[in-house]
Amino acid sequence: MQTFDLEAEGLRALNSALHALKGQTNMTAWEVINPKGAHAIAAGVDAPVEITVRGSTGYYCAGMNKLATIRIKGSAGPGVAENMMSGTVIIDGDASQYAGATGRGGLLVIKGNASSRCGISMKGIDIVVHGNIGHMSCFMAQSGNLVVLGDAGEALGDSLYEARLFVRGKVKSLGTDCIEKEMRDEHFLIVEDLLRRGEADAKARPEEFRRYGSARKLYNFNIDNAQSY
Amino acid sequence: MSDFPRTPPRFSATFTPAVNAEIRRAAASGIYDIRGGGTKRHLPHFDDLLFLGASISRYPLEGYREKCATDVWLGTRFAKNPIHLDIPVTIAGMSFGALSGPAKEALGRGASEAGTSTTTGDGGMTEEERGHSKTLVYQYLPSRYGMNPDDLRRADAIEIVVGQGAKPGGGGMLLGQKISDRVAQMRNLPKGIDQRSACRHPDWTGPDDLEIKILELREITNWEKPIYVKVGGARPYYDTALAVKAGADVVVVDGMQGGTAATQDVFIEHVGMPILACIPQAVKALQDLGMHRKVQLIVSGGIRTGADVAKALALGADAVAIGTAALIALGDNDPKWEAEYQALGSTADAYDDWHEGRDPAGITTQDPELASRFDPVLGGRRLKNYLKVMTLEAQTIARACGKNHLHNLEPEDLCSLTIEAAAMAGVPLAGTNWIPGRTGGF
Numbered sequence: 001m002q003t004f005d006l007e008a009e010g011l012r013a014l015n016s017a018l019h020a021l022k023g024q025t026n027m028t029a030w031e032v033i034n035p036k037g038a039h040a041i042a043a044g045v046d047a048p049v050e051i052t053v054r055g056s057t058g059y060y061c062a063g064m065n066k067l068a069t070i071r072i073k074g075s076a077g078p079g080v081a082e083n084m085m086s087g088t089v090i091i092d093g094d095a096s097q098y099a100g101a102t103g104r105g106g107l108l109v110i111k112g113n114a115s116s117r118c119g120i121s122m123k124g125i126d127i128v129v130h131g132n133i134g135h136m137s138c139f140m141a142q143s144g145n146l147v148v149l150g151d152a153g154e155a156l157g158d159s160l161y162e163a164r165l166f167v168r169g170k171v172k173s174l175g176t177d178c179i180e181k182e183m184r185d186e187h188f189l190i191v192e193d194l195l196r197r198g199e200a201d202a203k204a205r206p207e208e209f210r211r212y213g214s215a216r217k218l219y220n221f222n223i224d225n226a227q228s229y
Numbered sequence: 230m231s232d233f234p235r236t237p238p239r240f241s242a243t244f245t246p247a248v249n250a251e252i253r254r255a256a257a258s259g260i261y262d263i264r265g266g267g268t269k270r271h272l273p274h275f276d277d278l279l280f281l282g283a284s285i286s287r288y289p290l291e292g293y294r295e296k297c298a299t300d301v302w303l304g305t306r307f308a309k310n311p312i313h314l315d316i317p318v319t320i321a322g323m324s325f326g327a328l329s330g331p332a333k334e335a336l337g338r339g340a341s342e343a344g345t346s347t348t349t350g351d352g353g354m355t356e357e358e359r360g361h362s363k364t365l366v367y368q369y370l371p372s373r374y375g376m377n378p379d380d381l382r383r384a385d386a387i388e389i390v391v392g393q394g395a396k397p398g399g400g401g402m403l404l405g406q407k408i409s410d411r412v413a414q415m416r417n418l419p420k421g422i423d424q425r426s427a428c429r430h431p432d433w434t435g436p437d438d439l440e441i442k443i444l445e446l447r448e449i450t451n452w453e454k455p456i457y458v459k460v461g462g463a464r465p466y467y468d469t470a471l472a473v474k475a476g477a478d479v480v481v482v483d484g485m486q487g488g489t490a491a492t493q494d495v496f497i498e499h500v501g502m503p504i505l506a507c508i509p510q511a512v513k514a515l516q517d518l519g520m521h522r523k524v525q526l527i528v529s530g531g532i533r534t535g536a537d538v539a540k541a542l543a544l545g546a547d548a549v550a551i552g553t554a555a556l557i558a559l560g561d562n563d564p565k566w567e568a569e570y571q572a573l574g575s576t577a578d579a580y581d582d583w584h585e586g587r588d589p590a591g592i593t594t595q596d597p598e599l600a601s602r603f604d605p606v607l608g609g610r611r612l613k614n615y616l617k618v619m620t621l622e623a624q625t626i627a628r629a630c631g632k633n634h635l636h637n638l639e640p641e642d643l644c645s646l647t648i649e650a651a652a653m654a655g656v657p658l659a660g661t662n663w664i665p666g667r668t669g670g671f
């Protein structure tokens with residue numbers, strides 16, 4: 001295990017060391033201590049390593065992650081795992097706004113709650129939230145899956161494209177063009193798999209979830225929908 | 230009936246035939262007009278400025294003998310690898326999706342041969358473009374279509390797009406007709422749907438967040454790449470100052486004449502400020518912060534000639550970007566396709582329905598048959614020629630003003646033809662020392 005004291009050595013040194021792991025590594029386990037809410041911790045990693053951040057992080061922790069498994073033993077600031085490509089990010093605490101924004105792949109797990117705009121514009125990422133999510137989550141979400149064990153705030157899935165949203169609790173309101181859809185066999189399988197990989201299978205069962213998706217009414221412009229745009 | 234002459238029919242200056250035609254069109258279709266291109270109305274522009282040339286108090290340089298340098302460095306503030314271009318005319322971001330793959334290739338070929346950069350666009354980086362552009366600027370847009378760290382790292386610079394001159398405050402639009410399999414796949418959306426690109430970034434708002442976003446992008450790319458921030462010409466003084474404060478290496482200000490692939494006509498014609506009004510404000514912001522020439526300024530919106538380039542630089546810009554002019558150089562709106570423009574209800578030099586994807590010149594389309602009409606090698610050569618001519622023109626003017634580098638042009642080399650231009654550009658009205666709003670009286 002490599003231990004990196006962020007406060008003592010600085011962000012640039014940390015990220016350069018992590019980026020240098022691409023393509024060559026027998027140093028697969030890393031620990032970052034004293035993160036103290038710094039921004040862009042472990043952003044742009046591109047190697048199948050395990051990074052544990054002992055404490056809370058600022059903005060954009062694990063941004064654009066590829067391949068790495070990054071565990072945050074605290075809460076995460078805005079834009080955690082934004083545009084993640086692959087790999088896994090697991091947050092023990094809560095996540096601030098825009099968690100997993102525009103993510104294109106991989107798995108983001110938030111064991112606490114996620115704030116507003118969770119999964120905004122997501123493009124293939126899977127997100128599992130053990131708690132609740134805030135308003136405007138999955139705005140313009142294009143693809144991927146969101147599984148929420150708790151409740152969802154206002155305007156869930158507004159202007160949604162093809163992302164699939166599964167919520168166990170209450171949804172305060174659905175956004176424009178987002179509707180409830182039937183849970184079919186394939187959806188139970190998706191939820192089951194994500195609960196397991198999201199370390200939540202002991203907390204919930206797939207049958208408890210409802211599915212929300214796009215009504216696809218805004219896909220081609222129609223003047224009679226002008227009030228919805 | 231008397232024999233008195235009748236009042237001849239008189240057209241209203243308010244309800245012109247064009248205005249009435251638009252009312253009828255709206256009434257019949259129930260949809261606003263969407264089109265490509267930039268503002269078509271008359272605006273105060275570079276044509277309203279003139280160079281004074283040398284005289285007794287200033288002496289000129291000998292054409293073709295005494296050197297007038299044209300190169301420019303971009304990104305010298307923080308980036309480890311700033312960009313060095315031979316000429317201060319860059320190719321603006323135009324998306325793959327709006328343009329065909331071969332058109333992007335031609336832009337790369339022409340720009341590289343002329344020693345300048347090209348820019349990706351809303352829709353990601355294509356191999357055509359990366360492969361043919363020696364210097365490629367990768368746009369970081371609200372939609373983040375195709376965004377990925379590998380492309381970030383193989384770009385030569387990163388341009389965070391906050392806005393565009395054609396539509397400050399607006400998002401993008403790519404209508405279903407242009408969503409081919411390849412475009413759909415790159416953007417991760419179903420084929421054939423109208424794609425709306427968001428007008429705000431999904432994971433930051435405001436200047437304090439932007440600073441952190443820039444930090445993240447620098448960290449991901451190891452502080453190597455220059456980071457540009459592009460804004461539409463709305464509040465150039467504050468936008469420039471805030472971009473500098475957020476840590477930009479380069480600020481790009483795009484005036485309202487700037488082209489777009491597809492936007493509502495009402496947006497193009499009624500939102501934003503002409504580039505002439507934007508440049509002095511952006512320059513003032515840089516000067517007030519002690520950052521002029523340290524953070525470079527690129528301006529765009531209606532740049533057509535070497536004279537426009539020279540005027541933009543004289544007002545304090547470090548470089549310019551061209552979109553529409555580059556497309557015309559490639560062959561867009563060429564009268565040789567007139568019969569086909571007519572068939573589409575338009576005419577050469579007025580065709581702007583690029584969003585429909587039926588461009589006879591094969592440039593703003595995803596239709597393989599139309600796109601195959603366009604030869605990227607020839608297109609690239611034409612663009613190179615045009616860029617060389619613009620550069621020569623700008624040098625001709627600069628030498629006449631006694632300058633051995635285009636960047637030595639200054640506002641004192643200019644006068645204005647109109648009061649409006651004098652006020653906006655901060656350059657005295659010809660024959661006077663009057664700058665409305667600054668110097669009192671004649």
Ligand SMILES: Cc1cc2nc3c(=O)[nH]c(=O)nc-3n(C[C@H](O)[C@H](O)[C@H](O)COP(=O)(O)O)c2cc1C
Nearest residue numbers: 321322323324350351487488490530531551552553
């Ligand atoms: C066909 C076309 C597509 C464009 N696509 C983009 C884009 O994807 N991103 C962007 O920031 N600007 C885009 N623009 C705007 C240009 O980057 C640039 O700001 C503008 O063209 C400059 O003005 P000019 O056309 O008068 O030279 C586009 C412009 C055109 C003409």
